[in-house]
Amino acid sequence: MNDVVENGRPSVSVIIPTLNEEQSIGATLEAIAQVKGEFEVIVADGGSKDRTIEIARQFGARVIASDQGRGTQMHNGARAARGQTFLFLHADTVAPGDLVMQIIKALLSDETALGGNCDIRFDGTSHAASFMTWLYPKLGNLGLCYGDSGIFVRASVYKEIGGFNSFPLFEDLDFIKRLKKRGRMIHLPIELVTSPRRFEGRRFPFTFARWSILQALYWIGVSPRTLSKLYAPLRKQDLQSLAEKVRL
Numbered sequence: 532m533n534d535v536v537e538n539g540r541p542s543v544s545v546i547i548p549t550l551n552e553e554q555s556i557g558a559t560l561e562a563i564a565q566v567k568g569e570f571e572v573i574v575a576d577g578g579s580k581d582r583t584i585e586i587a588r589q590f591g592a593r594v595i596a597s598d599q600g601r602g603t604q605m606h607n608g609a610r611a612a613r614g615q616t617f618l619f620l621h622a623d624t625v626a627p628g629d630l631v632m633q634i635i636k637a638l639l640s641d642e643t644a645l646g647g648n649c650d651i652r653f654d655g656t657s658h659a660a661s662f663m664t665w666l667y668p669k670l671g672n673l674g675l676c677y678g679d680s681g682i683f684v685r686a687s688v689y690k691e692i693g694g695f696n697s698f699p700l701f702e703d704l705d706f707i708k709r710l711k712k713r714g715r716m717i718h719l720p721i722e723l724v725t726s727p728r729r730f731e732g733r734r735f736p737f738t739f740a741r742w743s744i745l746q747a748l749y750w751i752g753v754s755p756r757t758l759s760k761l762y763a764p765l766r767k768q769d770l771q772s773l774a775e776k777v778r779l
Contacts, residue, residue, distance in 0.1 A: 543570040543631050544614030544686075547622055548597075548604035550577040553586060555623035555726060560590035563620075568631035570618075575608035583622075601678070602695040602702030609686075609694055616646075618683040623726035625654075626681070633721055634683050645710060646684030647717035648676045653727040659735045660727040671718065674711075678703035679725045688713060699759035701749050 545563060549556055556574075563572055574587040577599035587594050597607040609617050616634060620626060630649070638644060651667050653660035667680070676682070682703065692709045695702050710716065730738050745758050 541569050541571045541614045542635050543568065543616045543618050543683075544609070544612035545570055545572045545618045545620060545631075546575060546605055546608035546612060547572070547592075547620050548575050548577065548601045548608065549579060549583050549587070549622045550599060550604075551579045551581045552583045552622040553579075553581040556583055557586050557590075559620065559622055559624060559626075560587065560592060562625040562627075564590060565628050566626060566631050567628055568635065570631050571612070571614060573608045573612055575604040575611075577604050598697075600697055600699060600702075602699075602706075603697040605702070606695040606697065609689060612686070615686055616683055617686055617689055618681060619678065620681060620723075621679045621725060623728065624651075624679060624681070625724045627721055627723070630681070630721055630723075633719055637717060637719060638685065641717060643715060644717045645688045645714040646682065647719055648683070649681040649719045650722045651680045652722050652724050653730075654724050655727060655731075657727065657731055659730040659739075662735075662739075663727060663730060675704075676707055676716075676718075679723075681721075681723050682707070684710060698755035700745070700755045701758065702755070704746070704749060705755065 547556075547559065560572070572590075572592040574584075574592045574594045575597045576584055576587070576594055577597055584594050593611070595607060595611050597604040605619050616638060618631070618634060634647075637647065651664070653663045667677075670676070671680075688710070692706075692713055695706050698705055707716070730742075745761070748758055749755065
């Protein structure tokens with residue numbers, strides 16, 4: 532198995548959207564530096580004001596500027612990517628060393644698979660981290676998977692279905708829904724480790740309930756843009772609370 536095709540394209544393009552991620556991007560890229568195989572790393576930055584871009588470049592990542600929005604940033608990263616397969620990672624997610632090789636192996640051995648995702652563990656021993664680590668496999672059994680589970684897709688298929696939409700919310704659910712209409716996904720029993728930060732430092736039951744309600748509304752047909760308007764005031768409160776803790 533060759534990791535690079537004859538024209539020199541990497542087998543995998545790792546695409547990471549960022550916005551002021553200096554606290555986490557270093558650990559993510561340090562782990563990627565230990566990953567085996569031939570691949571490129573693209574950081575699609577939405578206008579960071581901290582050291583995110585500097586850190587990314589220190590690790591040799593290719594940094595591209597993008598308008599803000601995770602879907603927009605991942606799509607712009609994919610447009611700049613050269614790989615045969617695109618792997619989308621969040622900026623606070625740590626990958627194991629065999630991730631790229633396992634993705635390549637899985638797609639070579641199963642030509643009908645369009646892409647897939649991985650197992651995920653939320654870091655730490657908090658109630659939120661333990662609960663979400665327990666919950667994600669249950670959601671996977673229902674056919675649900677999310678952006679923090681390391682979504683990967685053949686580049687040709689990504690282009691055929693139009694890639695990520697520039698939704699302000701649930702761009703991952705929208706993408707997976709369109710991908711599954713096109714064909715079959717696979718699940719790799721490879722563990723990614725991600726931060727539970729969006730669930731911690733706040734009232735977890737309230738945060739989880741809000742997360743669940745927004746998803747339920749999405750699945751009954753409420754548009755992500757409408758849901759974003761409902762989510763924005765609450766998100767602003769979360770960011771203000773986080774900023775206060777950082778100052779302390």
